[in-house]
Amino acid sequence: MKQVIIATKNAGKAREFQALLGKRGVEVKSLLDFPNCPDVEETGNTFAENAILKAEAMARYFNTTVIADDSGLSIDALGGRPGVYSARYAGEEKNDQKNIAKVLSELEGVPFAKRTARFHCALAVAAPGRRTAVVEGTCEGYIAEKPQGENGFGYDPIFYIPQKGKTMAQLSAEEKNQISHRAKALEKLDKQWDEIINGKE
Numbered sequence: 001m002k003q004v005i006i007a008t009k010n011a012g013k014a015r016e017f018q019a020l021l022g023k024r025g026v027e028v029k030s031l032l033d034f035p036n037c038p039d040v041e042e043t044g045n046t047f048a049e050n051a052i053l054k055a056e057a058m059a060r061y062f063n064t065t066v067i068a069d070d071s072g073l074s075i076d077a078l079g080g081r082p083g084v085y086s087a088r089y090a091g092e093e094k095n096d097q098k099n100i101a102k103v104l105s106e107l108e109g110v111p112f113a114k115r116t117a118r119f120h121c122a123l124a125v126a127a128p129g130r131r132t133a134v135v136e137g138t139c140e141g142y143i144a145e146k147p148q149g150e151n152g153f154g155y156d157p158i159f160y161i162p163q164k165g166k167t168m169a170q171l172s173a174e175e176k177n178q179i180s181h182r183a184k185a186l187e188k189l190d191k192q193w194d195e196i197i198n199g200k201e
């Protein structure tokens, strides 16, 4: 089976890539399989910039093709925050519960119709000696009044999808993987997929 390294230390993302790429006949390794690999500082101003930073650093480190995901939540009533700061919104410890609590308290009193938000995902594909490719996907929804559901990760319990009448965390993994920002971004790599996994290294 073909293998690809996803440059993430986020177990939730890794699980989703395993499902999404498994369907495409590709086995996924994440940085959780390489506990000694270095951390990459996310100093970019956009999801794309951060995805490129992570993918290129890890492509150099492993000397092979690497895909990185930089993603997050943009809330209109908060001027697009937490955005690229989604993971560390309530502090460097990157605690999902604390991040959710901070968002909910900032949105206190904001009526449902004004709680529009979207998940963004930028994927960068980097390989030694090749130009890095970037694709992006989004998923539209509303910020719920309180967390609901146990599935997924991150902000999923407060991300309400009107078409489903559920939060992202109330969807099964299969359902999330049909509509998520990550799935949409990955679809845009499908035409290049053969080249990505068979590319010269």
Ligand SMILES: O=c1nc[nH]c2c1ncn2[C@H]1C[C@H](O)[C@@H](COP(=O)(O)OP(=O)(O)OP(=O)(O)O)O1
Pocket (backbone or CB within 6 Å): 007, 008, 009, 010, 013, 042, 069, 070, 071, 072, 073, 086, 087, 088, 099, 119, 152, 153, 154, 155, 156, 168, 180, 182
């Ligand atoms: O499908 C999602 N469902 C819920 N929340 C999500 C999703 N996708 C991203 N998010 C949130 C989680 C984290 O707060 C931030 C990602 O931050 P981001 O820097 O890209 O990932 P990370 O630091 O957790 O792992 P890594 O950089 O090693 O890939 O956005």
Ligand SMILES: [Mg+2]
Pocket (backbone or CB within 6 Å): 042, 087
């Ligand atoms: Mg990160």
